[in-house]
Amino acid sequence: MIWEELQGELDALQHAGLKRRRRTLEGPCGPQATVDGRDLISFCSNDYLGLANDPALVEAACAGARAWGVGSGASHLVSGHLAPHAALEEKLAAFTGFPRALLFSTGYMANLAIVPALVGRHDAVFADRLNHASLIDAVQLSRAENQRYPHGDLSALEHLLTASRARRKLILTDAVFSMDGDLAPLPGLLALAERFDAWLVVDDAHGFGVLGRQGRGSLAHFNLPAARRLIYMGTLGKAAGAAGAFVAAATTVIEWLEQRSRTYIFTTAGSPLVACALDASLDLIAAGDARRDHLWQLIAQWRDGVARLANARWRLLPSPTAIQPLVIGDNHETLRIAGALYERGLWVPAIRPPTVPVGSARLRVSLTAAHSAEQVGQLLDALRELA
Template identity: 80%
Template sequence: MICDELQGELDALQRDGLKRIRRTLELPCGPLARVDGRSLISFCSNDYLGLANDPALVAAACAGARNWGVGSGASHLVSGHLGPHAVLEEQLATFTGFDRCLLFSTGYMANLGIVPALVGRGDAVFADRLNHASLIDAVQLSRADSQRYPHADLAALERLLAASTARRRLILTDAVFSMDGDLAPLPGLLMLAERYDAWLVVDDAHGFGVLGAQGRGSISHFGLPANPRLICMGTLGKAAGAAGAFVAANATVIEWLAQRARSYVFTTAGSPLIACALATSLELIAAGDARRAHLRQLVAQLRDGLADTRWRLLASPTAIQPVIVGDNHATVRLAAALYERGLWVPAIRPPTVPNGTARLRVSLSAAHGEAQVAELVSALRELACA
């Protein structure tokens, strides 16, 4: 049968502890979840500021639906660029400090649009080895020469740049690495981009809204000045609590992407009600210092609580707190033991992370309370002794 080979490969995933399970939630996104009638504390989502079910965003979305309907009806360049889209792009440009912004349907689509629009055959992309899958796929689509440097290794990157004879060069990196929680050395990367006449494309999916002054993101966190070489992608479905993504850059780059980024040109524009909700989200992010301070306190609470156990946490200052286990099956068992205690923490395994580094990925949110984090710490301490 035509599906027998696929079934065999699915069986192999199950045997190797790599098969993923999709669960259906019976409550809105938040720190409390219900799955199959079971109540859980969730440490799974990227809703870092707790905005996904915020009443102000819900009200803005409802008002947006009444005023603008549900669908946009077409791509941005045909007739789908509605008033709320234009307003949001202007607000994002002002908030991030760039000349212009361009909205995309998802962060994945934004990355697939940026790289192939800027480089192609005869060009070179220099990518961090731990970049997100969307960046890896974007490089493959571009057909540019792909050169991967060891994670955050500026010296290795400089050697590659110095040896390159490519027509155009593009440095590509996550800002906050989604499975490790650490930050890219953005000041050093920008310095190399200037020295070797390259673009620096930064995926700030997990930094926007959380890091920097008023949550302006990783570029603000490092105090980097405006620079025509710098291109930032930020997602709007994580800390911003809704959906979509944006690319921020100088006006010339944004206009080029609007003309040549295929995942922008050839897809229907996002819902206008989401753009209305995001306008409110930006206001809450800008006024969200208390949320960010609470989130930092929860990070410290978790790390301090597990410091003297056998669990090894990576050196992450962000809301992403990976607990390295190593073996795939052991990681799945640990996640299952927590689940039985009413704590939902995802088991992350290859190919999402390198072989031998399977882990729990604890995602903290400003919506979590100290008592909920204390419950997770207590359970992990107990399981550390099992």
């Protein structure tokens, strides 16, 4: 029976140490979390600048609700595109250096919009093997030929591009990889895109607001121009502290996405109060050098502390970003370590397959500007005991 099959598969996930558990927070997003009445220090969120509960964003959202209500009422192309949406798109375009920007409800929906709108049958996508699930799904929806290159390997990508006879070519990559924390070689990727007349789509979910001058993102980090063949996606629910996403690109590209992106056309526009909050968020990001400097100090403290742990089996990946993965390896051992930390009042997520490759289960430590050096020290002390 179908129900018994489902239960059997759930039991198999449990046995393999792969069943996920959802926890309910009893307070706003921040480094201090309360779960089931228990106070914890959270190293789980992607709120990299600590803006999710910032008073300026809360006040902007409240003012936006009073002026514009709560819902947009329709899709952007019907009657749901309100003045706060238009103002935010203009501000995002100026902030990232592109001619135009287009808002989406989530980063997942933005990625599902871009790829199928630009390529299809008889075309080819060249994707990094460690790309986010949304990018993988976007390629499948496009029906284009899917060619995956080894993580960050420009030579392998060049070989695939040289051999391809596809009508259109699209290079697809995360900017900051969400489970490893490392950066894509964006200058080399753009050079290959120019050489082989390909689109370059960059998902900067974990770089926007954090990297580059004034937090303008991974392209700014590498001093890359807003080239015509570049399509830039940034999410607004991580460092920006709210919700949604945007795509920034040349005017023609944005106009095409407006006409052909199903996840833009056939969904209700986001709340105007969120757009108002994000308008305030961009100001805080631009003026957020002190937050980012504090974050870099915490990253250095963490990496220095882990290097001193007496456990050769654990491996800290070479990440320069706020995502700091500590690879344990075995699923059950990773769960055990995460559980032991939880009992000590430290909440660190255990990441297991299929999110990461088999045998590379890990603790994914997310550091934010809202953390203190003392809180990072507590995590290091606990790991030192467990090591």
